Amino acid sequence: MTRARSLSGTIPSMETSHDELKDNTIIIVLGASGDLAKKKTLPALFGLYRQKFLPRDVKIVGYARTKMDRDEFHKRATSYIKNHDDDPEVATAIQEFKDLSTYVSGSYEDGAAFDELNRHLEEIEARYQSKECNRIFYFALPPSVFVPVAKNLKEHCYISKGGVNRVIIEKPFGKDLDSARDLLSSLKQYWSEDETFRIDHYLGKEMVKNLLVLRFANVAMGAAWDKNSISNVQITFKEPFGTEGRGGYFDEFGIIRDVLQNHLLQVLSILTMERPVSFSAEDIRDEKVKVLRCIPPIERSDTLLGQYVAANGKPGYLDDDTVPPNSVCPTYAATTLWIHNPRWEGVPFILKAGKALNEAKVEVRIQFKDVTQGIFKDIARNELVIRIQPSEAVYLKLNAKTPGLYTRAIPTEMDLTYKRRFTESRIPEAYEALILDALKGDHSNFVRHDELDVAWKIFTPILHWIDGLNGQRPRPVNYPYGSRGPKELEAFITKYGYKRSGEAYNWPTTNLASL
Numbered sequence: 001m002t003r004a005r006s007l008s009g010t011i012p013s014m015e016t017s018h019d020e021l022k023d024n025t026i027i028i029v030l031g032a033s034g035d036l037a038k039k040k041t042l043p044a045l046f047g048l049y050r051q052k053f054l055p056r057d058v059k060i061v062g063y064a065r066t067k068m069d070r071d072e073f074h075k076r077a078t079s080y081i082k083n084h085d086d087d088p089e090v091a092t093a094i095q096e097f098k099d100l101s102t103y104v105s106g107s108y109e110d111g112a113a114f115d116e117l118n119r120h121l122e123e124i125e126a127r128y129q130s131k132e133c134n135r136i137f138y139f140a141l142p143p144s145v146f147v148p149v150a151k152n153l154k155e156h157c158y159i160s161k162g163g164v165n166r167v168i169i170e171k172p173f174g175k176d177l178d179s180a181r182d183l184l185s186s187l188k189q190y191w192s193e194d195e196t197f198r199i200d201h202y203l204g205k206e207m208v209k210n211l212l213v214l215r216f217a218n219v220a221m222g223a224a225w226d227k228n229s230i231s232n233v234q235i236t237f238k239e240p241f242g243t244e245g246r247g248g249y250f251d252e253f254g255i256i257r258d259v260l261q262n263h264l265l266q267v268l269s270i271l272t273m274e275r276p277v278s279f280s281a282e283d284i285r286d287e288k289v290k291v292l293r294c295i296p297p298i299e300r301s302d303t304l305l306g307q308y309v310a311a312n313g314k315p316g317y318l319d320d321d322t323v324p325p326n327s328v329c330p331t332y333a334a335t336t337l338w339i340h341n342p343r344w345e346g347v348p349f350i351l352k353a354g355k356a357l358n359e360a361k362v363e364v365r366i367q368f369k370d371v372t373q374g375i376f377k378d379i380a381r382n383e384l385v386i387r388i389q390p391s392e393a394v395y396l397k398l399n400a401k402t403p404g405l406y407t408r409a410i411p412t413e414m415d416l417t418y419k420r421r422f423t424e425s426r427i428p429e430a431y432e433a434l435i436l437d438a439l440k441g442d443h444s445n446f447v448r449h450d451e452l453d454v455a456w457k458i459f460t461p462i463l464h465w466i467d468g469l470n471g472q473r474p475r476p477v478n479y480p481y482g483s484r485g486p487k488e489l490e491a492f493i494t495k496y497g498y499k500r501s502g503e504a505y506n507w508p509t510t511n512l513a514s515l
Ligand SMILES: NC(=O)C1=CN([C@@H]2O[C@H](COP(=O)(O)OP(=O)(O)OC[C@H]3O[C@@H](n4cnc5c(N)ncnc54)[C@H](OP(=O)(O)O)[C@@H]3O)[C@@H](O)[C@H]2O)C=CC1
Pocket: 031, 032, 033, 034, 035, 036, 037, 039, 064, 065, 066, 067, 108, 139, 140, 141, 142, 143, 144, 145, 170, 171, 172
């Protein structure tokens, strides 16, 4: 396997080799006919193959119930690979990728079908030089079949004569605390924690991984990273499209389970945890769990729920045929979390996520406190913004003296936009980074069982209220498709101390002529 080059400023223990799989490895994608496999898993495997990050002589096997021949599987597997036609190097790599990929059709419940899969894997392995072979099973499957598939793989496809077996599992991991505990304990009967890699793909995003470095490799950041300097924090997820055909799934889960309880809470935990002793998986995850345990369950009064309605020629949530009529499922939520520890006591962390909004954006916005008044009056607050996507960036809004013969401060910015600063670098897809970690046996960017438990403790009471388990279901407020969200949002964030700058803020350049 190709090894990462040693760079100046390398983070030492991030280079640690775990149980890295270098050869004789088969990656089996279960649910290979589905949406996730087609759009994310198989393109990520191709990306890794093309960059020579997969084990030598790797083979990929798709498995699902749908009957299809190898050509049809190849067509689907490569349909989301970009730059298909015009680059001969990509075309060659695609052909090689097809040559190493096969497909087996079978059910998820039937042991005999998994015997068939196992026979196919053994045929491949018979051609490997070593007797020690490795199998990685990737669950691109709905949660309803997680347990039978985990059981059948263990009973029919597990290599017990040496070699490594691993399972990579996608969210959702349950619907509340009890169901998550049930799911986890069912899966644990078959697969150990060490063999299990629970994906939250936000942990594979470049800017989420960057949070640890920004925070702990910069004294200047560390010094201001607490309640003494910070007024409030917003973690925002915005998508410009609605459920569009995925309403059946979505209506059962809602935006909180879809995005807040996992992706945004992961970002929050890395943003607020204490410095880990090392970059080992357990040291990082210990610190994440510690900070999450300081967060009490979310209060109803700290919650704003919304649902999009038709506007701008786009359909409302209830117009989606796959959504039950009169559903009160929230497609937008803002919730405020509080961390009861000495570093963060009193700082509101506002998690906001919505579908069918005016733009695609995920960012962390840290607003600092007001500067002492006196020599300054109504001066803008500093804000540090970490834009996770699109167009990765970190920028700090800060006040500077207006150049020239003025004694006036003006809001400006220090801007680290990745496209401009790192012109030669390709930012990896989250799934590429995570599959590579799983091949290396590095759990740092995967969700540990106790992280899940504490995450569900924070969200379960509010989810039960939304699900109507304790009485009537709350009705979300409406917001138009393509808008910034519910009109109540501005008052909601203001309540937690967020102050918009009084000065019109021109970003990224300041027009001095207009002063
Ligand atoms: N799609 C996405 O972008 C994302 C998905 N995920 C998670 O990944 C997993 C897979 O998602 P996705 O690919 O969208 O799911 P799909 O609904 O596309 O299901 C994947 C495959 O599973 C089989 N399947 C579907 N429904 C059932 C069922 N009721 N019983 C048995 N088998 C079924 C189908 O294959 P066949 O009939 O051929 O066996 C299907 O092709 C889910 O847990 C999802 O929450 C997570 C993040 C993003």
